[in-house]
Amino acid sequence: ETGVTQSPTHLIKTRGQQVTLRCSSQSGHNTVSWYQQALGQGPQFIFQYYREEENGRGNFPPRFSGLQFPNYSSELNVNALELDDSALYLCASSLGGTLAYEQYFGPGTRLTVT
């Protein structure tokens, strides 16, 4: 059983650019959630995908979008990057869509926007 993996580990982008972050869920999990963690803060929920459909969204603008693939891996896309988008982006996989199962987090992608 493999854990949750994310790529890349780090990246640096310029304001106005677009970025795609990737997440491979834990084997057998059908739900992926994405979180943004600014320095010194707790993670903030961005959105969740369950069986390839968006299943819930936090207070983030439409320039944050995502996909989930048939193998349940996922992408987070951010358009028109802003300096405040600099953060650690975490994905977490779990079972059961909106049901209260435990989530397993990846190590995160550290995004720096200059």
Next chain:
Amino acid sequence: DAKTTQPPSMDCAEGRAANLPCNHSTISGNEYVYWYRQIHSQGPQYIIHGLKNNETNEMASLIITEDRKSSTLILPHATLRDTAVYYCIVTAGNMLTFGGGTRLMVKP
């Protein structure tokens, strides 16, 4: 989801029990209490969760008061590797709302 209140920081001596409190006075009947922790520069790690009854696993014990308005996470024999930020989260679903957490420092 109900809001939680945790002390911002706590210290614990290595080998002693660490008792981390959490208040969730507005918890609803269908909401679970979850605990996660985040060691520096890593993703959060699930610890334990419960609805009404006390729970124990290989990592910790969770004590929930009878009125469910507060809970305590117990690490029975804290080690230096338990130094982390501990988050108490109350949710009926699968979308976690993290607060500020408690920064636990385990000291030799």
